[in-house]
Amino acid sequence: MSCLRELEGKMAHDHHFINQGLGLRRRVWVPGPVIVGAGPSGLAAAACLKDKGVPSIVLERSNCIASLWQFRTYDRLRLHLPKKFCELPLMPFPEDFPMYPSKQQFVEYLEAYAKRFGIKPVFEQEVESAGYDESVGLWRVKSVGLKGEEMEYVCRWLVVATGENAEAVVPDIKGIENFRGEVRHTAEYRSGSDFRGKKVLVVGCGNSGMEVSLDLCNHDAHPSLVVRNAVHVLPREMLGRSTFGLSMWLLKWLPIRLVDRFLLIMSWMIFGSTGSFGLDRPQVGPLELKSKTGKTPVLDVGTLAKIKSGHIKVHPSIQSVGHHSVQFANGRIENFDAIILATGYKSNTPSWLKEKDMFSQKDGMPRKPFPHGWKGERGLYAVGFTRRGLFGSSADAKRVSEDIENFWKAEFKPNISP
Ligand SMILES: Cc1cc2nc3c(=O)[nH]c(=O)nc-3n(C[C@H](O)[C@H](O)[C@H](O)COP(=O)(O)OP(=O)(O)OC[C@H]3O[C@@H](n4cnc5c(N)ncnc54)[C@H](O)[C@@H]3O)c2cc1C
Ligand SMILES: NC(=O)C1=CN([C@@H]2O[C@H](COP(=O)(O)OP(=O)(O)OC[C@H]3O[C@@H](n4cnc5c(N)ncnc54)[C@H](OP(=O)(O)O)[C@@H]3O)[C@@H](O)[C@H]2O)C=CC1
Numbered sequence: 001m002s003c004l005r006e007l008e009g010k011m012a013h014d015h016h017f018i019n020q021g022l023g024l025r026r027r028v029w030v031p032g033p034v035i036v037g038a039g040p041s042g043l044a045a046a047a048c049l050k051d052k053g054v055p056s057i058v059l060e061r062s063n064c065i066a067s068l069w070q071f072r073t074y075d076r077l078r079l080h081l082p083k084k085f086c087e088l089p090l091m092p093f094p095e096d097f098p099m100y101p102s103k104q105q106f107v108e109y110l111e112a113y114a115k116r117f118g119i120k121p122v123f124e125q126e127v128e129s130a131g132y133d134e135s136v137g138l139w140r141v142k143s144v145g146l147k148g149e150e151m152e153y154v155c156r157w158l159v160v161a162t163g164e165n166a167e168a169v170v171p172d173i174k175g176i177e178n179f180r181g182e183v184r185h186t187a188e189y190r191s192g193s194d195f196r197g198k199k200v201l202v203v204g205c206g207n208s209g210m211e212v213s214l215d216l217c218n219h220d221a222h223p224s225l226v227v228r229n230a231v232h233v234l235p236r237e238m239l240g241r242s243t244f245g246l247s248m249w250l251l252k253w254l255p256i257r258l259v260d261r262f263l264l265i266m267s268w269m270i271f272g273s274t275g276s277f278g279l280d281r282p283q284v285g286p287l288e289l290k291s292k293t294g295k296t297p298v299l300d301v302g303t304l305a306k307i308k309s310g311h312i313k314v315h316p317s318i319q320s321v322g323h324h325s326v327q328f329a330n331g332r333i334e335n336f337d338a339i340i341l342a343t344g345y346k347s348n349t350p351s352w353l354k355e356k357d358m359f360s361q362k363d364g365m366p367r368k369p370f371p372h373g374w375k376g377e378r379g380l381y382a383v384g385f386t387r388r389g390l391f392g393s394s395a396d397a398k399r400v401s402e403d404i405e406n407f408w409k410a411e412f413k414p415n416i417s418p
């Protein structure tokens with residue numbers, strides 16, 4: 001251990017210390033934290049660390065930053081929350097960006113962010129396992145490159161930033177394997193132009209399902225939406241302000257239940273009763289539900305009007321799928337040309353993180369409830385697992401970097417005698 005410490009001192013300014021010949025894997029000693037994931041959370045963590053003088057290394061399975069935004073989202077996507085709630089620490093959005101930046105603008109911002117803080121992730125490095133080695137008191141992070149080349153990064157601090165949306169959730173739907181039309185998850189959906197004139201069933205009514213249905217409508221497809229449970233749909237704006245901004249402001253003075261009541265009254269005045277067209281509301285209010293379960297209310301950008309006008313049909317749960325048809329829980333059977341699964345995403349930490357205390361094996365999320373989930377034992381951290389969007393990522397990145405900075409300073413205090 002002491003020789004490792006000595007090495008640490010010597011290597012404090014070297015990012016990579018390659019020690020070949022200790023087996024087939026190339027082993028690299030990283031003096032600072034290893035961050036897994038180059039999405040907004042990983043970039044925010046690296047930037048905050050850099051700002052405090054702590055070097056880090058970012059490992060990313062894809063070949064670019066923000067791969068979720070670049071490769072796995074639909075073309076018409078914009079931020080749903082105003083830009084001031086989505087900015088990463090230390091760098092606001094450009095002033096000439098609109099209130100709700102498009103995905104291209106968001107990616108542009110992230111590219112500029114990475115450049116500004118000199119963040120150069122190691123791309124095409126899929127982390128396949130990470131575990132704490134008690135014998136040396138360090139993390140061993142094992143990755144595999146595109147050509148199968150294996151690496152091991154050894155470090156004191158491990159920051160998990162692989163996101164809540166690392167893998168698509170593909171539910172088991174009876175008979176779906178027999179369906180002759182196309183079945184596609186929203187992660188593979190780009191635009192309704194692929195479905196012009198087709199009858200498309202969208203399964204799931206979160207923000208993705210609602211917006212994809214609207215996009216299909218706008219491209220002259222004929223969408224139907226499966227709504228199996230109650231859902232809160234709120235207008236994106238009310239009283240000339242963003243619903244989210246207004247809610248945050250009201251929460252400074254009022255209890256969550258009162259703010260929820262206000263949101264529901266306003267929504268009723270704007271939409272009427274959503275239950276009358278198949279979208280029943282949960283018993284618990286939208287913000288309370290978000291805070292208790294992480295279920296995000298749908299922020300409507302025009303889908304509801306299309307449901308009201310009959311351009312988007314609403315169906316209950318799917319009972320079974322045939323070659324060309326779908327039978328619903330109410331017994332109705334309809335033919336479809338394609339099925340889009342807007343069934344959400346999940347964390348992938350159970351598949352690679354060998355530590356069982358901090359992250360649940362079941363859902364891959366931190367076990368400790370918000371706001372305590374960002375820090376584990378032995379130098380393990382999480383950024384972007386609070387179900388609070390980009391706002392949550394920024395808050396985590398700040399906390400994590402402050403915590404690591406304290407250890408870093410204590411460890412590497414320059415040995416200057418008076
Ligand atoms: C369609 C959509 C729209 C959204 N819109 C908003 C919004 O408007 N506002 C908001 O606040 N939030 C929004 N969100 C929430 C979203 O979670 C955040 O926007 C944001 O992308 C989260 O950043 P992240 O870095 O935590 O995760 P991600 O963006 O998913 O980044 C994680 C990165 O880790 C990489 N990775 C995963 N596993 C490994 C591995 N084993 N090894 C190496 N790399 C790995 C991935 O390739 C990815 O690049 C949206 C989410 C979706 C799906
Ligand atoms: N512009 C923006 O800001 C956007 C933001 N997002 C965000 O991205 C994240 C992911 O959103 P999204 O992709 O919509 O995923 P969600 O997890 O939010 O929604 C998944 C939906 O699929 C339903 N579902 C799951 N399995 C089945 C099934 N077998 N049969 C029927 N329905 C099913 C769920 O129903 P149930 O509730 O019953 O489980 C739920 O309605 C969210 O945080 C969301 O807010 C997404 C799109 C746009």
Ligand SMILES: O=C(O)C(=O)Cc1c[nH]c2ccccc12
Binds near residue numbers: 290299
């Ligand atoms: O889009 C998302 O996934 C978000 O998590 C953004 C978000 C965080 N808190 C909210 C409360 C109401 C609506 C959206 C969000």
